[in-house]
Amino acid sequence: MKQLSYVFLLLLAISCAEKKPVDRMDDEALQKYADELAHRYIITDGHVDLPERLKGSGFTTDSINSVVKTKEGEFDYERAKKGGLTAPFMSIYIPADYQKNEDYGKGLADSLIGYVNDIVRLLPDKFAHAKNPQEVEANFKAGKISLPMGMENGSPIGTDLKNVKYFYDKGVRYITLTHSKNNHICDSSGDSAKWNGLSPFGIEVVKEMNRVGIMVDISHVDDSTFYQVMKLSKAPCIASHSSARYFAPTVRRDMTDDMIKKLGEKDGVISVNFYTAFVDSATAxxxxxxxxxxxxxxxxxxxxxxxxxxxxxxxxxxxxxxxxEVDIEVIANHIDHIVKLAGIDHVAFGSDFDGVGGMLPKGLEDPSKYPNLIYRLLKRGYTESDIEKICYKNLFRVWNKVEEVAKVSN
Ligand SMILES: [Zn+2]
Structure with missing residues (x-):
């Protein structure tokens, strides 16, 4: 009798525990479910180079339709809608060459921000600005794609700290401290040591970003810069488009296991880059x-x-x-690895679409393929609440926290 009641309790416990989708659905149902989730939840993408692609193709307002549908690159409205991508951060990318200019690339930054403004102005039923998570949510409810902005390379801040607020006021919500070369703010992973991390001015830039409410992005920076930022920043930080160096040891702009753990401990989020030369050793x-x-x-x-x-x-x-050839499974491997090291609350997506010359995994060639990635994660045993965190909740937590820290310090 005792044994029977034990078996009964055990069966009850098993039936009550939430079964993972992969345990209760066949393959076809799981794929359909993945597609549903991709559209049920906001999907943020930490880094999309649409403005850079538009610059390259000589964008004018007459060519606005190329944002709706194009054969060029990866991001357009139709493919984003199909895959459920609703909050791609538009990269305001300043190549290292511009650091030498008198204006440190500020003119270029203004012009790329202008492109994003043009898109919202000319296609108001499809796109909208988003200055915080609440605005992304409102746009999502209205069926629109949000276009928050992140500036890749802090160079345009120049030598005047007031420019941090200047870019905040223009809608920039994260700044990647540098790009492929050292700048006057910090050392880059693509260069040899100059400052051994942040420059004295760079320290002030990070403080000012905390004060103003701009997320500090550690993608592209040297390890020495990363560790200094971890010590210095009062708010959690992001890696807008970085992957795990574990899988591609020669890629210095990917994050080591220790860095992944550290960013997690500081409540930050790593948005995984899809560029095959960053995620796969043979391709690197x-x-x-x-x-x-x-x-x-x-x-x-x-x-x-x-x-x-x-x-x-x-x-x-x-x-x-x-x-x-690199399969989409490789991206799921990176996500698994980060989850194992830092936990489910510290991972997101950061494709680098439109910025990698088409070098993307098979099955993840453009934003319409986001459901494929969700399906692979479900197949690995991720639950709906895990997917929700990866899609937007993790990044929103950091974004909100950065705004809170700014409110307190003002
Ligand atoms: Zn980049």
């Missing part, structure tokens, strides 16, 4: 080889990086030497 090596060979030709022909001939060389190289 392939990319390094291709840059070396193209670099040699550039030197011989005295070509500059932005020369149109360089793009042609790259296209030809890729044709002659196809890149290794």
């Amino acid at each position: 090596n392939y990319q390094a080889r291709s840059f070396k060979e193209i670099g040699k030709i550039m030197q011989e022909k005295k070509l500059k990086f932005f020369d149109p001939e360089v793009e042609k060389l790259m296209t030809q190289y890729k044709k002659d030497h196809p890149a290794p």
